[in-house]
Amino acid sequence: MSAILNTEALLKVSNIETFYGPIQAIRGVSLEVHPGQIVTVLGANGAGKTTILKTISGVMDPERGQVNFDGHDIQRMSPDKVMRRGICHSPEGREVFPFLSVHENLVMGAYSRHDRDEVAQDMEMCYGYFPRLKERQHQRAGQMSGGEQQMLAISRALMGRPKLLLLDEPSLGLSPILVTQIFDIVRRINRERGVAILLVEQNAHIALKTADYGYIIEVGRIVLEDTCARLMDKDDIKEFYLGQKDEGVRGRRRWKRKKLWR
Amino acid sequence: MQDAARILQLVINGSAAGCIYGLVALGFVLIYKATEMVNFAQGDIMMLGGFAAYTFIATLGMNYWLGALLAIGATALFGYLLDVLILRRVIGQPQFQVVMLTLGLGFIFRAAAGIGWGYDSIAFVTPFTNKVVRAGGLVLGQDNLSIIAGTLVLCGVLYVFFSRTRLGIAMQASSQNQLAAYYMGIPVRSVFSMIWAISAGVAAVAGILLSPVSMIDVNMGGIGIKAFAAAVLGGFGSIPGALVGGIIVGVVEQLSGYYLPPGTQDVTSNVVLLAVLVLRPQGLFGQTIRKRV
């Protein structure tokens, strides 16, 4: 772990502030992802997780702050150029191409690439991770179940051969067993392909188990960051994100009424 | 027998006219699917394509096929630039402003064509002009047949392009989900400009195919209204729908011109349109899919 952290950061987000019109969604967020690392950003609805990913991808421009990837500033770059630098995004809500087949969706994931043979290999790799996709390769993506679409969205992002994979709530709307399966594969992708992953989640359980390092975000601010092992041990995380209610601890802390970090 | 032959002839001539409506409608649909803009200048771009072919073939004396090809290419380039220089800037503006802009562009194109090529109807000689095919008591103009054949060939080419090539599939992808297309590294803006180029090129083909039947003049783009009806009929978003819609409008128009009192022909396209919208509001080929959460 420490060996990884000694490397230069692959992604370095510094003090970004992002707005939707007059509404400030991100209030000075900084985070880092190192090569080969899985980093998770946890937070409640509306905390700003998706907005962080959109700012990294170039769909939204930050008003202030820098996004540095692989030694280059990429804030204000258009999203297709950001992708070509090696950041692939599996967006919230999956956003598959509904009238294209599964196979064509994957072909689009590799749109920026010209190494045909390796694209074909990667396609087999995706089908290896998700055999269900291979069975349905000629079916329209819009006619697949939510879980299958999630598998497709992740595979499609992988087809771009990312250095960094952005995953926005891959557990959304999936059954617990499918969530476990998908996160197993996310971990395999990370180990086997050496892809760094920035994972946004509401399901803190699985995210903390999967990731190496975690950030907790509330209303556009990072309020806590640590290794996932240590985060899982913190009482506040247990109470507010993992839903574990240890009566003793709760009783002792009730007078505070607010979370520790406020 | 006589009657059957007559009807068949009307259907074929109507299909030929319908193919033209269908091709112009195809342009509407391609642009609408990609950018949600309705380009009311589509008929006028067809007119420009016709004049471009006239310039290459009649004025510069080129071979018909070469001149036609150059005219299609020039019109496609014109469509591309139209998007890059003007229309790209109004994406996301209210629909009303886009409509006014494209209507205005249509006026400008007609005025420019009038200044450049004059207001008389003109024609160039095509391999199909004034030739007929006789088969079993039928007399069919080669010009009409060439429209049908040309449309079929073009549709085949477009089908292969959109379903088999990487760029074609990327155009579909960009039309279906612009944001996701960006995430895939597809340069969506220039892909949209290329869609404008294809729409303009297809309109030019329509103008060239139509010229032996009806000559070229500044107001030939007026059939854009019928093409619009064809596009709505087909579901405004469906490519096969646009062509089928066009052929329905063309055939019904021919038949009503023959069997119904004079004057009805001009309104039939609208009557058919109204009937379809009442009975099947999503059009004949409306494409819908539930978004899963």
Ligand SMILES: Nc1ncnc2c1ncn2[C@@H]1O[C@H](COP(=O)(O)OP(=O)(O)OP(=O)(O)O)[C@@H](O)[C@H]1O
């Ligand atoms: N298109 C938009 N226009 C205006 N405000 C927006 C828009 N999208 C998001 N917001 C606001 O920005 C804030 C952050 O939203 P964001 O989508 O990043 O949250 P999130 O953490 O991803 O939430 P969730 O877990 O529900 O996906 C929210 O307060 C939201 O209301």
Ligand SMILES: [Mg+2]
């Ligand atoms: Mg979100």
